[in-house]
Amino acid sequence: MLAIPNLYCVQTLTSAKAAAALNKAISTDRVTPLRVLLQVNTSGEDNKSGLAPLSPNVDVASSELYQLASYVIMECPRLHLEGLMTIGSLEQSLAASETEENMDFERLRETRDILREYLVKKHAGTLWGQEATGSLLLSMGMSSDFETALKNGADIVRVGTGIFGQRSKKSL
Secondary structure, eight states, X not given: OOSSTTOOEEEEEOOHHHXXXXXHHSOTTOSSOEEEEEEBOSSOOTTSOOBOOOOTTSOGGGSHHHHHHHHHHXXXXXXXXXXXXXXOOHXXXXXXXXXXXXXXXXXXXXXXXXXXXXHHHHSTTSOOSBTTTTBOEEEEEETTXXXXXXXXXXXXXXXXXXXXXXXXXXXX
């Protein structure tokens, strides 16, 4: 049974193995599926987790992102694919404060559009995304760049530092 029975959403899903474990851990008594967002590494940084973004010239069917999305939709009845999440590069966040453009956010938006189009074709009649609109949510932006994220189409921003302040450093 999931340790937090009223958990609303997990935004960092990156593998079928993790999806299967999460699906298995959720109680059969839970009324609604757990919402999940798939993490996309839009910056390509080695120190960040996430799956590769999609672009128009990528074979969507063989992409890890589509494979995971499809797995969640078809094999994880206790999970609901809600959208995509990214943690953009600090460099893009700093540059965006002046130009309001952020390539990482644009890349996630493009990835969402490509994935959504493919899911509509391959998984018509199944539940995923926002049921009213058939759209996938975008979670991008943090306390330092949330305004740019919102201007770039974010549905969810993570502003913990802006609310709670800096975390204290862990002592070793």
